[in-house]
Amino acid sequence: MAPVKVMAGAYPLARLSALSGAAILLAALLPGVGGVGRPEPQVVIITLRHSRFLPAHLTVRRGTPVRFVITNVDPIDHEFILGDEAVQRRHETGTEQEHGAVPGEVTVPAGSTRETTYTFTRPGRLLIGCHAPGHYNYGMRGWVRVVD
Numbered sequence: 566m567a568p569v570k571v572m573a574g575a576y577p578l579a580r581l582s583a584l585s586g587a588a589i590l591l592a593a594l595l596p597g598v599g600g601v602g603r604p605e606p607q608v609v610i611i612t613l614r615h616s617r618f619l620p621a622h623l624t625v626r627r628g629t630p631v632r633f634v635i636t637n638v639d640p641i642d643h644e645f646i647l648g649d650e651a652v653q654r655r656h657e658t659g660t661e662q663e664h665g666a667v668p669g670e671v672t673v674p675a676g677s678t679r680e681t682t683y684t685f686t687r688p689g690r691l692l693i694g695c696h697a698p699g700h701y702n703y704g705m706r707g708w709v710r711v712v713d
């Protein structure tokens with residue numbers, strides 16, 4: 566795999582912070598209910614652009630499966646890792662190169678779209694991070710607020 570290069574400095578930080586502040590999406594306000602009594606997945610579209618998650622901040626209903634459809638429009642690979650601080654730390658220091666088998670963890674190669682479905686079982690906040698070298702510290706992170 567080609568080395569991943571961080572594009573820090575290529576994008577003015579002031580512009581990025583304005584973007585991330587505004588990008589709040591309220592998902593799963595009206596969870597659908599399937600024929601067998603299980604909630605149907607809510608679809609959340611995430612774009613990976615300029616080494617950022619767009620949107621970076623989400624609010625979802627507890628118990629609703631969320632199908633994340635993640636498109637990476639950057640010319641470099643990214644990943645979408647959903648989890649608490651411990652999960653983020655583990656991935657930041659870990660050596661896993663590919664993700665896809667664990668719900669909420671997926672590698673999204675440059676120019677591609679990948680999906681992962683995750684059911685939020687506890688209220689609170691989980692983090693989203695990309696742990697390609699340098700990306701998390703650069704600011705490629707976000708959060709999901711889980712409400713009842």
Ligand SMILES: [Cu+2]
Binds near residue numbers: 697700
């Ligand atoms: Cu990244």
